[in-house]
Structures are given as structure tokens and as C-alpha cells.
Amino acid sequence: MAYRVFKFGGSSLADTACISQVAEIIRQDPNRLTVVVSAMGGVTDALDSLAQQAVQGNRSNEKQQLETLRQRHQGVIQELTAPEDKETLAGDVDRVIAELATIFSSVETLGELTAKVHARVVSSGERMMASILASVLRSDKLDAQFLDATELIKLHKELGSLVPNHEKSIQQVQSVLIPRLNQGQTAIIPGFIGESPDGDVMTLGRGGSDYSATLLGSFLKADTVTLYKEVDGLLTADPRYVPNTRVVPELHYREAAELAYYGAKVLHPRAIIPLIPQGIPLIIKNTFKPALSGTLIAGDVSPGAYPVKALTAVSRQAMISVEGNGMMGVPGMAARTFGAMAQEDISVSLITQASSESSICFVVPQKEAQGAREALERAFKYEIEFRLIDEIKIKRDQCVIAIVGLGMSGTHGIAARAFQCIHHKEINVNAIAQGSSELNISVVIEENQMGPALRALHREYRLNRIKALHQRDSGEVNLLIHGFGQIGQTLVRQIEGQKDYFRDKIKIKTPIVSLIDSSACLFNDHGFSSEELSNVLKLKEAGKKINALDGAQSLKFLRKHLEETTYHKGVFVDLTAAETDELIREALHHNLHVVVANKKPLSIPYERYQALFDLAHEKGLFIRYEATVGAGLPVLDTLEKLSEAGDDVYEILGCLSGTLGYLMTQMEDGALFSEAVRIAYEKGYTEPDPRDDLSGMDVARKALILARTLDIRINMEDIQLESLYPEHLSHDDPQIFIESLKEIDDEVCKKIATAKAEGKVLRYVARLSREEVSVGVEAVDAQSPLGRLRGTANQVSIRTRRYNGNPLIVTGPGAGADVTAAGVLNDVIAIAASQERGY
Structure with missing residues (x-):
């Protein structure tokens, strides 16, 4: 219930x-x-x-x-x-x-x-x-x-x-x-x-x-x-001192507790405690503006795009210093100091101690400062009398500013930026404190400088740019779709067609918040409506681009959007054929999961590839890429299950290109090579540049991705690669390139005839083992599993320790927008389902 x-x-x-x-x-x-x-x-x-x-x-x-x-x-x-x-x-x-x-x-x-x-x-x-x-x-x-x-x-x-x-x-x-x-x-x-x-x-x-x-x-x-x-929620700072404050959309329990402890009056820190063991979300909303999303406080909140989430300040404080060379090396001085405070029921909000142990400094409410000094004088009567402690000082009219954010941990320069911007305002810092968790940096300054310091820090950490989130369900995953060609359009249709099933049966919502093609970006933080998506699809079907729509933004705006927008559960979906590894890195930096159908960002040099996955692991994010190898075929999923079961993969043998499979069977049925390529291109079976398929580069990338998935640390130059066309026929224009292939039609026909005479057929095969990875044309037995493949079907044969004599074979459609989009959608759903236990 x-x-x-x-x-x-x-x-x-x-x-x-x-x-x-x-x-x-x-x-x-x-x-x-x-x-x-x-x-x-x-x-x-x-x-x-x-x-x-x-x-x-x-x-x-x-x-x-x-x-x-x-x-x-x-x-x-x-x-x-x-x-x-x-x-x-x-x-x-x-x-x-x-x-x-x-x-x-x-x-x-x-x-x-x-x-x-x-x-x-x-x-x-x-x-x-x-x-x-x-x-x-x-x-x-x-x-x-x-x-x-x-x-x-x-x-x-x-x-x-x-x-x-x-x-x-x-x-x-x-x-x-x-x-x-x-x-x-x-x-x-x-x-x-x-x-x-x-x-x-x-x-x-x-x-x-x-x-x-x-x-x-x-x-x-x-x-x-x-x-x-x-109030609308917890704010980035006190609006009495900072005019352009924003509602903080999401906070981790620990962040909220720090803000509450250091003066955020909207919430008492004790109120959060009962919810933490069970991870129950706490929402702060405005009674008089219930449509606003407010602030969500939970245990599954990511650091977000902003390392610092908010500032808060406690005024009317006093700084007390216990100083004396006689304190150095004497055990129990700190215990006696704070024991005296505890006996008087005086709350201490900040503590700092010199490394020489010659002074202890702490902050208490100003109204309790005199009582604190008198308690310390009683506790250290002997030490004061014999000059082991020189004096107990009170510095009144102080305030403590707390800089709070879960993303501060591991982000270089946060403290340096704080002190630098305060210094530029000619404000002296009287004391600083930072815990090992790096969740909070606290500074003590003169109370009359509180307003200028808060405004400077607010500007420094760009907190005026934080955007409120729309109200969302725990099973909601926001999609940013980069690449809106055939696969992107098909993916949107599949999501729209199944959204009721996702919502009612598996309790998942997949609002599309961003659509990006080669011309422009569209954004809607609440998710595009069905009508809006239909209009964009009609535009694309008419051969137009997103930049023809009102509200379209320049592609330069994409990185700014990633920087300024926080999604509780966001997935960046790369459906392009571009070099996008830097954009994926940026998406990960801004706490977005990544689903990739684009093989190029996973084919980069190994060190850069591993750095992407290390970043995802560090941030608790997923990079899923099933559609890069077998379109909608569960090749990587099968390998993952074998690995989880403790099996060892010896060899992978397969036809990994639906495009090339389609070409081979078309030619078996009598079509010329150039004619088969043209038909495949027009049906959308090839990559936008058909040379990626015919060069074998597309299959080589898939083989490289498979190898790296098995932790074989190779680069593209380590793969033996055979092209289906000679280099001199290459041309950037697909139509000219396809026309030029007529030059080798006779040569290809002879190879097919020779194989047929031997009871074999030609297949473009990837062979993968820990010793060698190769990609090229092979003549295989016509009655073998690979030989019986027809059309765009893909097949992967996996030989393992447990499946050695009788390999595990995965066969199914390997090309086309429908199956590729389905593979992408399965990855999205897998991320959504996994996040139900926490983000």
C-alpha cells in the first residue's frame, strides 16, 4: 500500500x-x-x-x-x-x-x-x-x-x-x-x-x-x-541578503541537514532523521503555489550540475579562543573545553584548532558567550593562574557562513574560489572549518560583512542559474535524444506507443525533455507533449530540420543546457554517427546516464575509452550500448549474464552487420554488388555513409566494442580488417560512391560463383579471441549456422568454458531503425528499472 x-x-x-x-x-x-x-x-x-x-x-x-x-x-x-x-x-x-x-x-x-x-x-x-x-x-x-x-x-x-x-x-x-x-x-x-x-x-x-x-x-x-x-522550497541563500536566490530543486539528506543546522529556518535538522533509514523522500512545497515542484530531499539525489547547492548563514555569533603555549602536547585540553560547554548546555556551531595545539577556537551564540567564558575560566582555573593558558578571548558580532554541496567532494578549487571571492570584497576570514566529507566549508566573518559575502559567493558559484525541477515520480527517467534521424524518430514513436504500458505495468515514465539534430536543439524540462512530438516528427518526415521550429536553440546551447540543468534521473541518448566522446563525457560530468547506439565514441583510443567508464563508475552512472553491436539483438546482455555466472569466453564468431548480411544474400539471389548496395542504402540499412559498412569499419568497431567489453585492451589498429571495395573508389558523396562500385561487380560475382561451387557462401565474419581479432569476407559452409543466415539477420556464436563443444548462438534481426530503436529503448528501461533502488 x-x-x-x-x-x-x-x-x-x-x-x-x-x-x-x-x-x-x-x-x-x-x-x-x-x-x-x-x-x-x-x-x-x-x-x-x-x-x-x-x-x-x-x-x-x-x-x-x-x-x-x-x-x-x-x-x-x-x-x-x-x-x-x-x-x-x-x-x-x-x-x-x-x-x-x-x-x-x-x-x-x-x-x-x-x-x-x-x-x-x-x-x-x-x-x-x-x-x-x-x-x-x-x-x-x-x-x-x-x-x-x-x-x-x-x-x-x-x-x-x-x-x-x-x-x-x-x-x-x-x-x-x-x-x-x-x-x-x-x-x-x-x-x-x-x-x-x-x-x-x-x-x-x-x-x-x-x-x-x-x-x-x-x-x-x-x-x-x-x-x-x-515558501517555494529551500533557497540557494537568504533572500533578505541575496536578491536573485533560486529554489534548490533537490538536496541529499546530508546537504539538507547541514543547511538546516546552519540556519535554514524552513527545516529543523531533527525532522529529517526519521526518514533516512528507509530512504523516504521529503518534499517541501508552497501551500499557496502547489503547482511548483518545491525542494525534494532524499538519499538517492545525485550531486547535480552544481558542486555547491546553497549558502546559509548564522548571525549573532561569538568566537571564543582558548590560547596558550602551555596547551601544546597536553592531552585532554579539547575534551575539557567542550566538556565545560556541555555542562552549561551551550551549543557549539564550529570548531577549529591550530596544528601547534596552542589554541582552540570555537563559535557559540553571542548571548551565551559570557557564560561560555566563565565556564572555561572555572574549568581552567589552574592553567590560567600558572600562565599555561594566556587568555580566553571573545570576538563578538560574528557570523558563520556555510557553503554546502554534495558535489564539492572531488571538485578541485571550491575552497580556493570561496576565499578568493571573499578576498576581492576586502572581507577578512576569521576562521574556517571543513570536514573530511567535503560537504560543508564554513567561514567565520564579521557580521556586518554577511550580506556582501553571501552575494559574492552566490555569484561565484552561479547559484542564480539553478533551475527548478518539475514534479516527478520515482520511476521517471528524462530522455535527452541526440540524433533525430530514422532511429531517433522511430525511438520516439516506440516510446509514445508504449508509454501507457510503461506507466501502468512497470511503473516507469520516460518524458522526452530534449530533441537534437544536426541543426538545432529543442528543450522542455517538463517533457514534450504527444502533440509537440507529433509536430516534430511531421517536420522531419517533410525533410526539414529542427531549426525550422519556434523555440529551437543553437547547438552551442546544448553544453550550456547540460551545465545549468539538473535532472533527477536523466539519460543522454546518442543516436548520431559523429565523434561524440567529449559530449558524452560532459553528459556524465553533469550526472546523466548514457545510452549509445553510436559506435564511434566507444572506438576511441583505449585510454580515453576507459576514462569514460571510470568517470561513469565514479559518479554511479551507467553507460549502456547494446545497440552498438547487435542492434536489437541481446549480444552484450548475454555476455553480461555469462560473466555474472562465472563463465569464461574463449571465442566469438559472428556476422555482426545486418547491412552486409543483406548484401550477401541479395547477391546469392542474383543481384549485382552495386545494385545490392543501392537497395540497402535506400532502405536505410546502411550507415549514413555506406563506406562505414563496406570498408568493414562498422563491423570492426563492433568487434572492438565486444573485445573491450571482455576487457581485451586493444585499439582499432590491432584488428585485421578487410574492405569490400578498393580505396580508389571511395567518395564522400554516397550516390557517386555507389555508382563507382559497378567497377567491381564482375570480380565479386566470380567470388560468389567459386564459393557456390564448393557448397559455400560468402559471409562477412568477425572473429574474436584473446589472441586475435579479425574482420573480413569468408566462404562458410552453406549449411552452417552462418551459412543459413538470410537478409539482415545477425548471428553471434559464443564459445565459452561451459559452452565449448556446442557454442551458444544468438540470432536475430541486425539492421533497421525498428530493431535498433528497440535495443536503445531496452537500455533506457534497464537504467530506469535499476534506479528504483537508488540513483
Whole structure:
């Protein structure tokens, strides 16, 4: 079962208009949905303030504030809730307000506000809001029911604090919540609270409602948890200081945690933790702009095109330095320093230490700086008295800027660029810190320089160019199709013809986001519609090129697009016959998988070839190329399965060119060589330049790819190659070239006749072993498997340790746009299916 959790914060529930918008979002898809709600905007803060005033004996404006809260809730009830619920809900609100007045009176009398009483007070807003929202949804005939969080989130004591009891909570979710969801109910649950072992209502602390949502998501094993807020998502920087910020489309859990820890107020770092073990995606969206994709936070997010994803800053900090030559070589100084901070419950956000061990520097909130120094003076009283520690310094009015990004690891010069651009603004860096994971570089500067530093860094890392992603499913794979000739057009038709099957049966979507021919590029980050694809196909069928369409971009724009666009799961499909290895390298650098039907980029010198695959391996990406060897024939797939089973390949013997197979059987049936070549060219069986086929170069490339797949480290010059035409007949114009082949028609006819007299036929054969690779014309027995091949069929005979006396033979169609496109599509689907376990 697919469960989802939505959480709506106080700003999303501020008034009747906001609550109506929340209800509309829920109505779009209420199936197996759990909704966690905060109190109406400002209510929790107001209740906390009233409680604090009561304990101080200051209740002068309490009655007025409680009446304001009562009227806010009553107004929503009268305007939005189901008619049959209005009286009950109104009475409930009145009782809660009266109960709060009684509690505040008791607090004033006792002069004490216990944690239990405080939790009961501040959680009142969430409980009222959950009951009201459930009724609002019922007014539109949804089966929405209030379910108290205390029935689901159970707490227990751990190291003196109340924390979620996962075992008991999961049991409650399975017995109480899941049956309701499976029966079609939408559960509306107050956030921020759980139940203590004594049965009391207790709060979950800072970020409590978000934490409630992610806890329930983990207990449900939900597909996703979505936090609806008043912002479009997590931003590249604080918009108060950087005017051209962008929404960060995707973040890894670790990146999001770093940003949250260093001041990104949209998310509390604790809220992410429950989702990580099960890899449940967290989505942050705008309640008031639900069509926007927001920010996705997950464990399968790639580094993306930008090594740095975002900047964040913590202001009002103080830097404390513990300095003294007497510290050098003395064990335990750091432990005593931070032990003193822990005893005072002072949070440390950054630590750095000189290699000489003569100083320890760390950053704390400025309001805690004096308390931190006094704690250190007590801890090091002896060392200060005897001048082992010279002094404990406080540098106030500091801020910490964190530069965060998963792609920083292994990307040279990230730190250097940061310091250089800050230096150009004449800003001094007071301290720096970077972990071994290279996920975060933190710098400490004067607080009054925070804005200029953030703007400079934002420009330096080009974060203003980050593009938002459209909302996508976990099984979505974005396709960039490079090469839009016959194979490309056929591939698009196959994808369009099978998209319903892919979506419904194997849960995969394959939106085409880019189409590229030799003239121009077309891009649509949301995927081209069926109508748009049909129009492009009609254009190509009419003999025109993509540059004739509105919105077409120059081919120079392709590299810029790769640089600036992040695809969660993108596949760059190379269907050209060009030298594209550098473009493939660029696609890999930008975290795109690669599917190749083009043999040339895999026929480059071995060192460059291996470097491509090393890069793909380093980035966790695939390069698949089944269609380069056997079109739609599963040759490489068969070899992969043999290798996985531990078999050893001794020899491969095969006809690897449907084009040349077609020529041979045409000539057996009486056609002249030049005539057979012309027919094959017109049918689209040959390469765009037929010399690639007739020279044997196409088969040689296939043999080279096969050899390298078997880890035989050779180059093209190591293959013995026989051409079907003499060099002097070569011509760049295919029509002139084909016409010139008439010169050798008689010679070819004689070879065919000689073979026939011996009971043999001519075949163009690739022979591959670890000792030798050769490609050329051979006369084979007419009754042998190769001899019986007809038309464009390919055949590969694989002799292995296990298939030695009786080789494994793979036979099937080896030429034509249909089978080649099918081979490409199979590779795409294989990548999509493999990514369901992570990117």
C-alpha cells in the first residue's frame, strides 16, 4: 500500500482563506493520506506567552487574548465546517478557552509552570485545528477524521529526556492508523505532541510538527512526506541578503541537514532523521503555489550540475579562543573545553584548532558567550593562574557562513574560489572549518560583512542559474535524444506507443525533455507533449530540420543546457554517427546516464575509452550500448549474464552487420554488388555513409566494442580488417560512391560463383579471441549456422568454458531503425528499472 503524509504549518492555516486552500490541496488526492497540522498561525506563540505571563503573575491582558483566540477559531467553524459539526466544535472551542483560563489561574497561584502543564497549554491550538480541518473536509463529502497524536506517537525516557518509542509507536500506527487509511479515511492529526509513559500529553520540542510528520511517515513506511509551508522550497541563500536566490530543486539528506543546522529556518535538522533509514523522500512545497515542484530531499539525489547547492548563514555569533603555549602536547585540553560547554548546555556551531595545539577556537551564540567564558575560566582555573593558558578571548558580532554541496567532494578549487571571492570584497576570514566529507566549508566573518559575502559567493558559484525541477515520480527517467534521424524518430514513436504500458505495468515514465539534430536543439524540462512530438516528427518526415521550429536553440546551447540543468534521473541518448566522446563525457560530468547506439565514441583510443567508464563508475552512472553491436539483438546482455555466472569466453564468431548480411544474400539471389548496395542504402540499412559498412569499419568497431567489453585492451589498429571495395573508389558523396562500385561487380560475382561451387557462401565474419581479432569476407559452409543466415539477420556464436563443444548462438534481426530503436529503448528501461533502488 502506498501511504503519504502531508504537514501544514501555522502560516498555511492562518485564516479561512488559507484553510480553504489547504482543504483544496487535500481534496486533490485524499487516498491513504495522513495530514499533520500545526495550530493556526501565531496561536502556539500566544499560548506560550500567556503561560509565561501567568507564572509571573501578569494576567492583565489574558482575557482579551483568549477571547481573540476564541473568535479566530469560531470564525473558521461558522464559515467552513460541516453544518452538523458546527455546534459541537463551537462548544469544544469554548471549553478549551475556559480550561486554559483555569490553568493560568492555577499557574499564577502556584507560581510554577511544569513541563506537563506547559505541554497541555501550548498543544491546545494543534488539537483544535485538527478537529476543525477534519470537519472542513467532511463538508465536501470527504471521509476525514480527527485522530489524536497521543494515540500514535508514544514517548519514553532516554538519557533523561522524552523521545519517541519507535517500537510502541509502530504498533499503534499499525493497529490504529493503517486500518483507517485502508478503509478510505483521511486521518487529520495534531502535530507537535506525543504521549508520555504516564499518559500525559508532552510536546516534541523545536520543529515539533515537522518532526511529527516525518515520524509518522517512517512508522507508515510512506512513499513521501510533504511539508507544506509559505515558501517555494529551500533557497540557494537568504533572500533578505541575496536578491536573485533560486529554489534548490533537490538536496541529499546530508546537504539538507547541514543547511538546516546552519540556519535554514524552513527545516529543523531533527525532522529529517526519521526518514533516512528507509530512504523516504521529503518534499517541501508552497501551500499557496502547489503547482511548483518545491525542494525534494532524499538519499538517492545525485550531486547535480552544481558542486555547491546553497549558502546559509548564522548571525549573532561569538568566537571564543582558548590560547596558550602551555596547551601544546597536553592531552585532554579539547575534551575539557567542550566538556565545560556541555555542562552549561551551550551549543557549539564550529570548531577549529591550530596544528601547534596552542589554541582552540570555537563559535557559540553571542548571548551565551559570557557564560561560555566563565565556564572555561572555572574549568581552567589552574592553567590560567600558572600562565599555561594566556587568555580566553571573545570576538563578538560574528557570523558563520556555510557553503554546502554534495558535489564539492572531488571538485578541485571550491575552497580556493570561496576565499578568493571573499578576498576581492576586502572581507577578512576569521576562521574556517571543513570536514573530511567535503560537504560543508564554513567561514567565520564579521557580521556586518554577511550580506556582501553571501552575494559574492552566490555569484561565484552561479547559484542564480539553478533551475527548478518539475514534479516527478520515482520511476521517471528524462530522455535527452541526440540524433533525430530514422532511429531517433522511430525511438520516439516506440516510446509514445508504449508509454501507457510503461506507466501502468512497470511503473516507469520516460518524458522526452530534449530533441537534437544536426541543426538545432529543442528543450522542455517538463517533457514534450504527444502533440509537440507529433509536430516534430511531421517536420522531419517533410525533410526539414529542427531549426525550422519556434523555440529551437543553437547547438552551442546544448553544453550550456547540460551545465545549468539538473535532472533527477536523466539519460543522454546518442543516436548520431559523429565523434561524440567529449559530449558524452560532459553528459556524465553533469550526472546523466548514457545510452549509445553510436559506435564511434566507444572506438576511441583505449585510454580515453576507459576514462569514460571510470568517470561513469565514479559518479554511479551507467553507460549502456547494446545497440552498438547487435542492434536489437541481446549480444552484450548475454555476455553480461555469462560473466555474472562465472563463465569464461574463449571465442566469438559472428556476422555482426545486418547491412552486409543483406548484401550477401541479395547477391546469392542474383543481384549485382552495386545494385545490392543501392537497395540497402535506400532502405536505410546502411550507415549514413555506406563506406562505414563496406570498408568493414562498422563491423570492426563492433568487434572492438565486444573485445573491450571482455576487457581485451586493444585499439582499432590491432584488428585485421578487410574492405569490400578498393580505396580508389571511395567518395564522400554516397550516390557517386555507389555508382563507382559497378567497377567491381564482375570480380565479386566470380567470388560468389567459386564459393557456390564448393557448397559455400560468402559471409562477412568477425572473429574474436584473446589472441586475435579479425574482420573480413569468408566462404562458410552453406549449411552452417552462418551459412543459413538470410537478409539482415545477425548471428553471434559464443564459445565459452561451459559452452565449448556446442557454442551458444544468438540470432536475430541486425539492421533497421525498428530493431535498433528497440535495443536503445531496452537500455533506457534497464537504467530506469535499476534506479528504483537508488540513483
